[in-house]
Amino acid sequence: MKDLSSCKRVAIMGGTFDPIHHGHLAAAEAVRHRFGIDRVVLMPAGRPPHKDSDAVTQSEDRYLMTALAAAGNPLFDVSRMELDRPGASYTVDTVKEVMAMCQRKAKIYLISGADTVEHIKSWKNPQELLSLCSVAVVSRPGYSFKSLHSNIKHLKDEYGAKIYLIEMPALGISSTEIRDRVLKRLPIKYLVPESVEQYIAKQGLYRINDSILDEAELMVQSSLSEKRWRHTLGVIQESLSLARAYGADQYKAYVAALFHDCSKEMANDDKLKFCAEANIKVDDIMKKQPDLLHSFISAEIARRDYSVKDKEILNAIRYHTTGRKEMTLLDKILLLADCIEPYREDYGHLEEMKAEAYSNLNKAVVICLESKLEYTKKKNKPVHPLSLEAMDGLRGL
Numbered sequence: 001m002k003d004l005s006s007c008k009r010v011a012i013m014g015g016t017f018d019p020i021h022h023g024h025l026a027a028a029e030a031v032r033h034r035f036g037i038d039r040v041v042l043m044p045a046g047r048p049p050h051k052d053s054d055a056v057t058q059s060e061d062r063y064l065m066t067a068l069a070a071a072g073n074p075l076f077d078v079s080r081m082e083l084d085r086p087g088a089s090y091t092v093d094t095v096k097e098v099m100a101m102c103q104r105k106a107k108i109y110l111i112s113g114a115d116t117v118e119h120i121k122s123w124k125n126p127q128e129l130l131s132l133c134s135v136a137v138v139s140r141p142g143y144s145f146k147s148l149h150s151n152i153k154h155l156k157d158e159y160g161a162k163i164y165l166i167e168m169p170a171l172g173i174s175s176t177e178i179r180d181r182v183l184k185r186l187p188i189k190y191l192v193p194e195s196v197e198q199y200i201a202k203q204g205l206y207r208i209n210d211s212i213l214d215e216a217e218l219m220v221q222s223s224l225s226e227k228r229w230r231h232t233l234g235v236i237q238e239s240l241s242l243a244r245a246y247g248a249d250q251y252k253a254y255v256a257a258l259f260h261d262c263s264k265e266m267a268n269d270d271k272l273k274f275c276a277e278a279n280i281k282v283d284d285i286m287k288k289q290p291d292l293l294h295s296f297i298s299a300e301i302a303r304r305d306y307s308v309k310d311k312e313i314l315n316a317i318r319y320h321t322t323g324r325k326e327m328t329l330l331d332k333i334l335l336l337a338d339c340i341e342p343y344r345e346d347y348g349h350l351e352e353m354k355a356e357a358y359s360n361l362n363k364a365v366v367i368c369l370e371s372k373l374e375y376t377k378k379k380n381k382p383v384h385p386l387s388l389e390a391m392d393g394l395r396g397l
């Protein structure tokens with residue numbers, strides 16, 4: 001960090017910065033402009049006492065990303081203070097340490113997003129902290145002004161805090177959203193500085209890192225048409241979202257989704273040949289509709305060629321078309337994600353399924369199976385008993 005000894009007004013913005021994004025930077029710049037700040041110090045938190053430290057990216061990566069972002073503004077800087085301090089870090093200690101580095105009587109401002117204000121009263125020595133610095137609270141979409149005003153009033157009344165509200169054009173970006181987008185391979189361009197975007201890509205942050213799966217991905221992509229690969233990416237995204245929403249394992253959801261259609265575009269004759277060679281049982285209905293076999297073949301390819309051993313994953317792939325008697329959470333997630341992934345063009349019942357997907361999983365899966373049934377009957381094709389058993393099972397829940 002550059003020398004602060006000539007600074008009269010310094011703003012500190014603490015955060016996990018996992019990763020830093022344009023919401024942080026726009027907030028910091030608004031405060032800098034409003035109060036004529038000489039230097040904004042971005043302060044990545046070490047082991048955040050309020051966040052599960054195992055779930056937070058390595059300090060060094062967060063520090064470097066913050067430094068890259070700060071490099072884009074001559075008045076911004078980054079500090080290692082909290083990262084290098086042993087044990088938990090407290091803002092009051094940080095403010096004192098920064099104060100000691102500035103000109104005597106320098107004014108210190110603490111930059112806080114609207115969501116953070118309510119926590120200040122539970123930080124260490126709030127009375128002392130709020131006597132040492134002013135707080136610049138930046139509005140943040142999703143946080144009501146009403147509770148913000150009451151939190152601000154409380155800090156003023158209780159501690160005599162000097163606290164200012166800075167209204168900003170809404171930037172509904174959060175680090176959580178950025179991490180989720182990277183996991184789902186959605187673009188983060190223009191949401192974070194370009195240098196941060198490049199760093200994330202280069203270090204493979206926030207992705208599922210597994211070299212066998214990287215290889216598998218190339219295989220799956222090359223064996224599918226562009227349209228079906230896009231569908232697969234859609235199923236990956238939706239499965240990850242559903243897994244998060246229902247507390248299923250996101251890694252398993254990703255692997256199941258990646259492989260689910262990998263044999264879909266195999267010719268029917270080849271499907272039958274594959275099943276004969278791999279000892280996959282083909283019943284009469286499947287003989288008439290070899291397309292049903294792709295689920296079983298895809299599971300076998302995942303097992304045989306990519307060492308996917310997990311039975312839960314393999315079964316979710318196997319039964320993603322028909323469903324089965326006692327469906328697991330992962331089975332339901334994959335079957336539903338297949339039907340509602342974001343790139344699907346509208347078809348009967350799609351909106352209905354989407355409306356239920358994140359509130360009533362069983363109901364959404366039943367609608368999904370019913371819609372498949374309707375379609376099969378319309379085409380005068382026989383319905384597979386597995387689907388009927390699946391529906392019976394789910395209706396009873």
Ligand code: ATP
Nearest residue numbers: 015016017023027112113116140171173174175176
């Ligand atoms: P996460 O989603 O991991 O909680 P975050 O985006 O909230 O991350 P933090 O590092 O937790 O980022 O936040 C650091 C500070 O920046 C907090 O005071 C937070 O309120 C503020 N902040 C973050 N994003 C915005 C935004 N889009 N607009 C205004 N303030 C923000």
Ligand code: MG
Nearest residue numbers: 016115174175
């Ligand atoms: Mg946050």
